Amino acid sequence: MPKTFKSNLQNRAVGRALALWRKESVLSLAEAGERVGWSPAKTSMMQNALVPIVDTDVVALALVYKVSGEQRAPVVLGAQRARDPLRFDLLTGDASSCVGWTYAEVEAEASCARVVALDVLPPLVRTPEYEAALRGAQVEAVSEQDHRHYSDAHRQRATQHLSKGPSLRLDLVVGEAVLRRPIGGAPVMADQLLRLAAFAELPGVRMWLVPDEVGAFSGMTSFTLLSFRQDEFEDVVYLDTLHAGTWLEEERERRPYAETFERLTNVVRPAGDTSARLIEAAQLLKDSAD
Incomplete structure (x- = not known):
């Protein structure tokens, strides 16, 4: 393996598929390695996209795991695309034929999520009622997009990691205007803000509010910047758009988002004030509903 190797998202999607195949086959790493003719370590490295x-x-x-041709085809194409995604897309014009990934799958591998939420709150902190209200307000073509799927099971696992400490960290910057938007x-x-206040107290969470007086600036949008422990995994930026989830992997594309996040953390309200402001905003909403 070259020392400079960096595993892109496509290579990691292939690795996840291989891990799932082995799990479904009920073969151990040693058994799979013996049948395919290489070491268990190689299979493990492939599964983890290292x-x-x-x-x-x-x-x-696929032959060892007895995977059907239909299941195998997108993973084989994904391995071909992972070598040079731009060239693959130019030659075939159809990246959709390759094995894909969801935001939740990539987030599950992350050690740190830096999130800027200026319009709506991110999936991880949403209550079921808030989530349902968002989906109800969207046109069908948007709400049914596969990239928007974020299961309760994943939310629970991520919350457990944040509760226990070092395995995952969430740095969340929320625009104060979001607190007054009664979705x-x-x-x-109100219930959503109370849940957010409880989230702010978890060991793995840091949360700040961007005051209204900071104002907006050109091109500002909500986004997530994910970082990983593995040296082979570069940071990635995720943008939730109407037609699909957009991922940015190149350093030149990621840099403006990383710098924007750092700039925002310099103008936010003190972190110690966050829970109190959230509880206050929740109470105002409850009072208005009485």
């Missing part, structure tokens, strides 16, 4: 994954190796594992009505929003 090495470039070759399409012929994908085929070999789902005043009672729903």
Whole structure:
């Protein structure tokens, strides 16, 4: 493996698929390695996307795991695309034929999520009622987008990690205007803010509010910047758009978001004030609903 190797999102999607195949086959790493003719360590490295994954190796594992041709095809194409996504897309014009990934799958691998929420709150902190209200306000073509799927099981796992400490950290910057936008009505929003206040107290969470007087600036948008423990995994930026989830992997594309996050943390209200302001905003909403 070259020392400069960096595993892109496509390579990691292939690795996840290989891990799922082995799990479904009920074969151990040693058993899989013996049947395919290489070491268990190689299979493990491939599953964790710590090495470039070759399409012929994908085929070999698919045969060992007895994976159907229909299941195998997008993963083989994904391994081909991972080598040079831009060239693959130019030549084929159809990246959708490759194995894909969701935001939740990538977030599950992260050690730190830096989130800027200026319009709506991120999936991790949403109550079911707040989530339902968001979906109800969207046109069907938007609410049914696969990239928006964020399961309760994933939310619970992430919350447990944040509760225990070092395995995951969430740095969340919320625009104060979000607190006054009663999505789902005043009672729903009040409950959401109380949940957000409880989230702010978790060991793995730091949360700040951006005061209204800071104002907006050109191009400002909500986004998530994910970081990982593995040296082979570069930071990635995620943007939730109407037609799809947009991922930015190149350093030149990520830099403005990283710098914007740092700039915002210099103009936010003190972190110690966050829970009190959230509880105050929740109470105002409850009072208005009486």
